[in-house]
Amino acid sequence: MTTRLVASGLSKSFSGTTVVDNVSFTVDAGQIVGLIGPNGAGKTTLFNLLSGVLKPDSGSLAVNGVDATSLPPYRLSRLGLVRTFQLARELDKLTVLENVQLAARDNTGETLAGALFRPGAARAAERATTTRAREVLALVSLSAHESKPAATLSGGQKKLLELARCLMAEADTILLDEIAAGVAPHLVEEIAVLIQRLNRDHGKTFVIIEHNVGFIRNLSSRVVVMASGKVLAEGSFDHVAADPAVVASYLGQAA
Template sequence: MSAIIDVRHVNKAFGGLHVINDCSIQVEEGSVTGLIGPNGAGKSTLFNIIAGALPLDSGQILLDGEDITNRPANELFHKGLLRTFQIAHEFSQLTALENLMMVPPDQPGESLAKAWFAPKAVRAQEAEVKRRAQEVIEFIGLNHVRNELAGNLSGGQKKLLELGRTMMTDARVVLLDEIAAGVNRTLLGDLIGNIERMNREFGYTFLVIEHDMDMIARLCDPVIVLAQGSVMVEGSIEEIQNNPEVIEAYFGAGAA
C-alpha cells in the first residue's frame, strides 16, 4: 500500500496557541485509519487543514503524491478528497432521495443553455443520477424513507444520508468527523457496516475522527493517537489500548 494522504511536518497556531506541532501522518490507500486523542488535541484542526478549510502555517500535504497544501475545498472535492457533507439547512425541505440527487457537481440540468440545446442529454443524465441515487439509498438502508423530507429524518438516518451523499461523488478519500455522535446503537451498526462495505467493495479510503472507541475498534486499522498537536503513537487498536503513554494521556484523562 502507498500513502494516499501524506501530512508532512505541519504546524498551525491560532494567535499564540500552537495547536498543530510538527505533525506528520500517512493514510494508506484502501485503509480505514482512525484519528483519536483527548479533547483539544487538534484533531478537527488537522482535518480542516487536510480538507482545505483552514490554511496551515508551515508544512506540506500531499494527495496521492500531489502537493495540495492550502488548496481550497472545492478543488480537493474534484480531486476526490472530501469530508462528509452536513445535511445543509436548505436541503431539509428536500426528500432523502432528492438530497442524494443534489450532490453530483456540474449536472447539465443546471445549465439553461445546455438544457435548451441538448435536452436529451440532460434527461439522460438526470435519469442516470436518479438511478444512482436509488442504488445508494438502497445500499445505505434508507429506501423505506426515501420520500421523507430530510429534515424529518432521525439524527442517525441523517448520518447515513450524509455517508450516502459521498457515494454520489467520485470520492476516493473520505474524512469522517465524529459521525457516530448521537447515533443510536442500531443505526450505528448500519453506519459501521456501510463504511466497511464502501471500503472493501468500492475501495474508499477513510480517515475517521471518533470518540466512540467501539466504532474505532471495529473499523480502524491503524489508529493514530494525537496529543497536543503531534502524533503520540500509531498502531493497531490493541497496541494503542495497551500503550501506557496512551492510557495516561487519553484513557486516563477519561476523554473517551
C-alpha cells in the same frame, strides 16, 4: 500500494495558540484509519486542514499524488477526498433524494450551456443521476425515505445521508467526523457494518474521528493518537492502547 493522502508537517495556530503542531502521517488505499485523542487534541482542526476548510500555516498536503495544500474543498472533492461533519449539514427543506442528487460530480443540466444547448443530454444526465442517487440510498438503507424532507430524518439517518453524499461525489477517501456520536446503538452497529462493506467491496478508504473507542477498535487497521495538537502515537489499536503515554492522556479516561 497507492497512497491516498500525505500530510507533512501540518501546523495551524489561532490567536497565538498552536492547535495543530507539525502533524505528519499517510493514509494508503484501502485503509481505515482511526484518529483519536482527548477533547481539544486538534482532531477536528486537522480534518479542516485535510479537507480544505482551513489553510495550514505551514506544512503540505497531497491527495492522490497531487499537491493539495491550498486547494478549496470542491477541488479536493474532484481529487477524490470528501468529509462529513460532527453536526450533519443536510439541506433540510429538500428531499433526501434531492440532497444526494446535488452531490453528483458532473451534471450537464446544472450548466447554462447544457440546459440551453444540450437539453437532451441534460435530461439523460438527470435520469442517470437519479438512478445513481437511488443506488446510493439503497446502499445506506435510506431508500424508504427518499421523498421525505431531509429535516425529518433522525440524527443517525442524517449521518447516513452525509455519507451517501460522499459516495455520490465518487470520493475514494472519506473523512468521517464523529459519525457515531449521538446515534442510537443499533444504528451505530449498522454504520460500522456499512463502513466495512464500503471498504471491502467498494474500495473506499476512511479516516475516522471518533470517541467511541470500541467503534475504532473494531474498524481501524491503524490508529493515530493526537494530544495537544501533536501525534502522540501511531500503529495498530493494540499497539497504541499499550503505550503508557496514550493511556495517561486518553485511553485511561475513555476506558
